[in-house]
Amino acid sequence: MGGFLFFVAFVLGVAWALAWIVRSIHEHQRTMQVLKLQAELHNRLFERYGTDPALLDFLKSSEQRQIFAAQVPDPSMSRIPAPYGRVLTMVQAACLLLAAGVAFLVIRGRVTGRDETEMALFFGTFFVALGVGALASAGAVVVISKLWPRPDSAGEGRL
Numbered sequence: 001m002g003g004f005l006f007f008v009a010f011v012l013g014v015a016w017a018l019a020w021i022v023r024s025i026h027e028h029q030r031t032m033q034v035l036k037l038q039a040e041l042h043n044r045l046f047e048r049y050g051t052d053p054a055l056l057d058f059l060k061s062s063e064q065r066q067i068f069a070a071q072v073p074d075p076s077m078s079r080i081p082a083p084y085g086r087v088l089t090m091v092q093a094a095c096l097l098l099a100a101g102v103a104f105l106v107i108r109g110r111v112t113g114r115d116e117t118e119m120a121l122f123f124g125t126f127f128v129a130l131g132v133g134a135l136a137s138a139g140a141v142v143v144i145s146k147l148w149p150r151p152d153s154a155g156e157g158r159l
Contacts, residue, residue, distance in 0.1 A: 004116055086141045094134035101127030 049055040058064055104124030108117055 004111065004119075087138045090134050090138035090141065094131045094138065096131075097127045097134055098131030101125070101129075101131055 045055075101124045104120045104127060108120035108124060111117055111120055
């Protein structure tokens with residue numbers, strides 16, 4: 001039983017690490033793209049105006065901070081509106097939990113020993129129940145977002 005638990009923990013750990021690495025690479029590419037575009041903007045501005053006194057006065061003003069400040073995208077800020085983001089997050093969690101639950105239930109038939117079979121049955125049932133709960137939560141978010149108006153608009157932008 002210890003070997004089975006170690007294998008499951010190892011597989012989950014490797015999957016988590018790979019997902020984290022892919023996410024980090026994607027965020028780095030987005031940040032580099034923004035910084036590259038900003039550098040191109042600065043270079044074109046300096047090539048065009050050079051040492052013009054108006055440009056030097058502008059660079060001393062507070063308005064230049066808005067243009068020349070690095071606007072790196074915040075990875076925690078999603079471009080998806082709040083209700084959609086919540087629904088997608090819950091659907092993703094539900095898919096992962098359901099997949100893990102089904103995997104445990106499938107593995108249950110392949111393991112030998114009473115303890116391992118009961119453990120696989122327990123974890124399979126547990127993860128399937130969590131996945132169904134996550135799907136129910138996503139459905140509740142959809143229903144609630146349709147019933148309640150958004151504070152920034154009078155009934156517009158609902159799911």
